[in-house]
Amino acid sequence: MGATSPSGLELTMAVPGLSSSSGSEGFGCNNSNGNGNNTVMRVDLDMNQPASGGEEEEFPMGSVEEDEEERGAGGPHRPKKLRLSKEQSRLLEESFRLNHTLTPKQKEALAVKLKLRPRQVEVWFQNRRARTKLKQTEMECEYLKRCFGSLTEENRRLQREVEELRAMRVAPPTVLTPHSRQPLPASALIMCPRCERVTAAPAARAARPPAAASPFHPRRPSAAF
DNA sequence: TAAGTCAACGAGTGCG
DNA sequence: CGCACTCGTTGACTTA
Numbered sequence: 001m002g003a004t005s006p007s008g009l010e011l012t013m014a015v016p017g018l019s020s021s022s023g024s025e026g027f028g029c030n031n032s033n034g035n036g037n038n039t040v041m042r043v044d045l046d047m048n049q050p051a052s053g054g055e056e057e058e059f060p061m062g063s064v065e066e067d068e069e070e071r072g073a074g075g076p077h078r079p080k081k082l083r084l085s086k087e088q089s090r091l092l093e094e095s096f097r098l099n100h101t102l103t104p105k106q107k108e109a110l111a112v113k114l115k116l117r118p119r120q121v122e123v124w125f126q127n128r129r130a131r132t133k134l135k136q137t138e139m140e141c142e143y144l145k146r147c148f149g150s151l152t153e154e155n156r157r158l159q160r161e162v163e164e165l166r167a168m169r170v171a172p173p174t175v176l177t178p179h180s181r182q183p184l185p186a187s188a189l190i191m192c193p194r195c196e197r198v199t200a201a202p203a204a205r206a207a208r209p210p211a212a213a214s215p216f217h218p219r220r221p222s223a224a225f
Numbered sequence: 226t227a228a229g230t231c232a233a234c235g236a237g238t239g240c241g
Numbered sequence: 242c243g244c245a246c247t248c249g250t251t252g253a254c255t256t257a
Contacts (some may be wrong), residue, residue: 082235083251101243123236126243131234133244 084124088114092124100129 084092091114095102102110102125111118 084235104242120235122242124234127234127236130244130246 082120088116092121092128096125096128100132101125 091110095106095110099106102121107118107121107125110116111121114121
């Protein structure tokens with residue numbers, strides 16, 4: 001899944017170890033659409049293109065002039081929904097990339113340039129901000145779901161390991177404290193899951209500096225998701 | 226091929 | 242003024 005919508009949403013995730021470009025395989029392991037439909041991002045191409053492919057390409061409808069014309073006609077049917085032309089969308093996207101909000105002057109200038117009402121420009125930016133934020137939230141949600149999944153898995157694995165160790169019921173080896181040379185009680189001992197060596201639990205080694213987060217090894221770089 | 230479904234999108238409204 | 246929420250329209254796609 002690309003992070004681009006038909007209108008070219010550009011998303012940046014504020015999630016560690018993630019960039020929007022990694023989305024193609026990083027997200028969407030489970031299709032949680034609920035209704036069983038595929039979650040393929042459909043691309044609404046050519047929606048601003050006149051169906052006939054005719055010449056009035058630039059600003060098909062919704063321009064200031066046409067809008068007033070439709071209101072004036074006062075027909076029984078409501079005015080057609082505005083679909084921005086490709087060129088209008090492109091220019092709006094371009095200014096959005098530069099600035100996510102517009103000053104009144106910029107709004108006015110853009111409206112003139114696009115032959116739209118300032119209100120339309122304003123609404124476009126508003127919707128664009130909202131939908132960018134929504135996409136971002138969705139991506140973050142996916143990321144957190146994956147985090148949760150892998151942590152759950154690791155938790156299960158560790159619990160199994162604990163059970164296995166308990167099942168072994170081997171007599172705990174005698175470990176002497178480094179200073180007093182007294183044997184440590186079994187409750188003060190833990191086993192390193194990586195090197196499988198028995199060592200004293202952090203509480204029993206209170207004299208050590210707090211720098212090392214893990215009782216076993218220096219902190220390894222966090223796994224990238 | 227018509228009808229149904231879905232996502233995208235423009236726009237209205239109320240609130241802080 | 243920006244935002245959240247919402248609705249109606251539209252076009253692409255699916256299905257019977």
